[in-house]
Amino acid sequence: MSRRRRKKLPTELVRATIESLSHDGRGIAHIDGKVTFIARALPGEEVMFRYTSKRGKFDEGDAIEVLQASPQRIEPRCPHFGVCGGCSLQHLSPADQIAAKQERLLENLQHLGKVTPGEVLPPLTATPWGYRRKARLGVKYMRREQVVRVGFREKHSAFLTDAKQCDVLHEVIASRLTAFGELVNRLSVRDKIPQIEVAVGDAHTALVFRHLEPLSEEDEQQLCAFGESHQLGIFVQPKGPKTVRRLWPETDSDFRLHYELPEYNVDIQFQPTDFTQVNAELNRAMIDQTMALLDIQKEDRVLDLFCGLGNFSLPLARKAGAVVGVEGEASLVERARENAQNNGISNVAFYAADLNGDLAAEPWYGEGFNKLLLDPPRSGAPVVVEKLPQPLPQRIVYVSCDPATLARDAGILVKQHGYTLVSAGVMDMFPHTAHVESIALFEKR
Numbered sequence: 001m002s003r004r005r006r007k008k009l010p011t012e013l014v015r016a017t018i019e020s021l022s023h024d025g026r027g028i029a030h031i032d033g034k035v036t037f038i039a040r041a042l043p044g045e046e047v048m049f050r051y052t053s054k055r056g057k058f059d060e061g062d063a064i065e066v067l068q069a070s071p072q073r074i075e076p077r078c079p080h081f082g083v084c085g086g087c088s089l090q091h092l093s094p095a096d097q098i099a100a101k102q103e104r105l106l107e108n109l110q111h112l113g114k115v116t117p118g119e120v121l122p123p124l125t126a127t128p129w130g131y132r133r134k135a136r137l138g139v140k141y142m143r144r145e146q147v148v149r150v151g152f153r154e155k156h157s158a159f160l161t162d163a164k165q166c167d168v169l170h171e172v173i174a175s176r177l178t179a180f181g182e183l184v185n186r187l188s189v190r191d192k193i194p195q196i197e198v199a200v201g202d203a204h205t206a207l208v209f210r211h212l213e214p215l216s217e218e219d220e221q222q223l224c225a226f227g228e229s230h231q232l233g234i235f236v237q238p239k240g241p242k243t244v245r246r247l248w249p250e251t252d253s254d255f256r257l258h259y260e261l262p263e264y265n266v267d268i269q270f271q272p273t274d275f276t277q278v279n280a281e282l283n284r285a286m287i288d289q290t291m292a293l294l295d296i297q298k299e300d301r302v303l304d305l306f307c308g309l310g311n312f313s314l315p316l317a318r319k320a321g322a323v324v325g326v327e328g329e330a331s332l333v334e335r336a337r338e339n340a341q342n343n344g345i346s347n348v349a350f351y352a353a354d355l356n357g358d359l360a361a362e363p364w365y366g367e368g369f370n371k372l373l374l375d376p377p378r379s380g381a382p383v384v385v386e387k388l389p390q391p392l393p394q395r396i397v398y399v400s401c402d403p404a405t406l407a408r409d410a411g412i413l414v415k416q417h418g419y420t421l422v423s424a425g426v427m428d429m430f431p432h433t434a435h436v437e438s439i440a441l442f443e444k445r
Contacts, residue, residue, distance in 0.1 A: 013048040013064055016041070021100055025088035025434035031059065038063050039155070040082050040091060042070040052156070072096040077129070077167055084161040086152035087168065087432040094431055098123045101436045102426045105403045109424065113407035115414050117440065121425025124289060124439075126281035128431035132168050133200035134278045137177070139184055141191040148181040148190055168432060170200045176230070180207075183226050187219045197237075199272040201257040202280075206233040206272035208244060224248040233257070233272070241273050261287060264315035268339050274332060275308055279429050286399065286427055286439070287315050293397045293423070293441045294371050296320050303369040303393070305355055305384055306376045310336035310348070312399075316373070317348040324364045325350045356383045365389055372396045380405030385412045392417060396442040401429075403436050410440060418445045 018027035018041045027041030035058040038049045046068035049061040062082070066073070076082070076090035089097050102123060109115050140149050140160045149160045164178045184193050189211055197208040209223065215236060227234035227248035233255050234248040249255050258269045259280055264287075270276050277283040290312060296302070296319040304313045307325030309332055317323040317340070325348060327333050333352040340348050353362050355376075372393040374381050378401055396419065400406035413419040424440040 009051045009054060011050075013050055014061070015067070016047055016049055016061075018043050018045045018047065018070075023104060023434060025092075026060075027063070034059060036061055039088075041066075042073055042092060044068075044070045045073070078163075080161050080163045083154050084152050084163060085155040085157075086161075086166065088434050090432045094125070094128045094428070097431065098125060098426060098428050101428070101434075104436055105406075105424065105426050105438050108403040108407040109410060109421070111407075112404055113409075113411035113414075115407070115410050115421045117421045117424040119423040121289075121423050121439070123425060124282060124285045124427040125431075126279060126285060126428065128428070129167050130169070130171050130174060131279045131281065131431065133170050133198075133280055134276060135169060135173075135198045137180070137196045137198060139181075139193045139196055141185070141193075143191070146185075148185040150177045150180040150184070150196060169198075170205075172200055172205045172232075173198055179226075179230070183222065184209075186222050188216050189213045189219060197273060199257060199270075199274075199276070201270070202259045204231075204233055204255055204257055206235055206255075206257055208235040208237050208272045210237045212238075214238070220247055235272050237273075244271075244273055261315055263288065264318045266314045266318065266339075266343055266345075268309055268311065268314065269342065270309055270335065271331075274335065275329075277311065277429065282427060282429050283311070286429075286437075287312060289427075289439060290373065290397050290399065291315065291319065293439070294373065294395055296371070300371050301367070301369045302371045302373065303364070303389065304373045304375075305381065306374065307336060307350065308332050308375075310339045310350070312373055312375060313348055313350070314339060314343060314345055317345045320371075321347065323348040324367065324369070326353050326355065326362075326364065327351075328353065328355055355381065359383070359387055359389075370394050373399070374409075375399040376405075378402040378405065380409050382409060382412075385409045386416075388417060392444055394444050398440045398442065400438045400440070401435070403438055406438060406440060410442070413442050419443060420445050 016029040020028045026037040026039050029036045038061045041047045041063040047063040048065040049063045051061045053060045074093050081090045138160045151161045151163045165175050192212040195210040199206045223234045235246050237244045260267050300320040302316050302320045302323045304325040307313045307327045313325035330352040333350045336350045419442040422441045422443050427437040429437040
C-alpha cells in the first residue's frame, strides 16, 4: 500500500495581516483567500510567519517576526512561550485576554444559540499567576542525555518542554520540575513513568506517579524519602484510577487534601485524582456569583446537577431549605456524602445517576425544585435541558466550560421551555489559555 506523501511546506517567510483571534488563541489571516491560523499573532498586527501545515480547508503557521505590533501585545513572562503547549495567550495582557473570551462567549450565544443576554455580567478574575492547583505533567526519560524531563508538552508535539519553572503552577510545585525529573531519574523504572499528576490542597500537596512497570522496594524508598524531604504526599498508580495508593505519609492523620470555603463554613476533602477546580481563588468567586444569581432563600429547594464533590451543593445547603446533588461518578458521590457529614450538613442528599440517560426514572426527578444549578463537562447538558424536571424550575444558573455547548443549551432553554436569558458573563478560570469558563442565569417567563 502506497503512503500519501506529505506536502512539502514553503521555507520562506510570508507576510500576513491578522484579522481576528480564533477560539484557541491564534491569529486568523487570509492568504490568497485561504484561512490561515497563525500562532503568537494578534488582531491588527502585520507579521511574517512560517507555515507549519497546509490542509484542504485551512493552513497553519507560526509568527516569526512582528512588523507592526498590536497595542495589546505584551512581553510573555515565560521564556518558553510559543514552544510550550501549556499557555497560548501570554503575549496578550490579562485584561485583553478576558475581553477576548467575553467576545467569544457573546458570539457563540448569538450565532449558535440565537440568544442574547439581557445583561453582560462583569468578568470574574483572580490572580493570573501561580493559580493552577491541578495538573498532569508529562514525564520523559531522555536516553541520549540520560536525564528525565518533566513538564507540559510542546505545541503539536509529543516532546516535553525543557522548562525548570512554570509560573502558572501553584508555588508549591512551580519551581520543582527539575527536582521531579532528578527523582524519577534515580528510579529503576525511569523510562516507565509517563506522568505525574499534581493535586494541591490548602494544606498539603499530592504527587501521583503513574508507572507502567512495578516499582522496586528501593524505588518506593526513594519516593518516600523525597516526599518526606519536600513535605509532599506521594501516591503511585500502576493502572487505572482505582489502583492509586499512598506511599507517604503512612497514616491518614498526617495527610489530608482539602480546601476551605470560609464564607460558607465548608471544608471539602478530596482524593488526588478527584476532579476539583484548578483555581481556588476564582472558584470562591464563582460560588459567590452562583449564590447571588440563584438568589437563594431559606424556603428554596435546589437541584445541583453534575455536582461532583459538593463544591456548590454544600454552600447552597447552608442557605437553602433543601439541596439534591446528582453526579455521574459514584466515587465522587460517596465523597460528597462524606463531606456533608463532616461539615454537619443534613439538608442535602446526593445521588449517582447517568445525566445523559433516562432521568424520569430517577428517585429525585419528581421531587420538585424551584431552582436548578447546572455545571456540566465540555459536552454540556443536552439531555437535561431537553427533559427538565417538572414543574419547571423558576431559576436556572448554568456554569459552563465551553461557550459553544452553553450556547446550544441556552437556545433550547429559551425556545423550547420559555426561559429568558437574563444575564451571562465569563470567568477567567485558566488565565493565559484560550479556555473560556462562563456563567449564565435563566428565568422562567
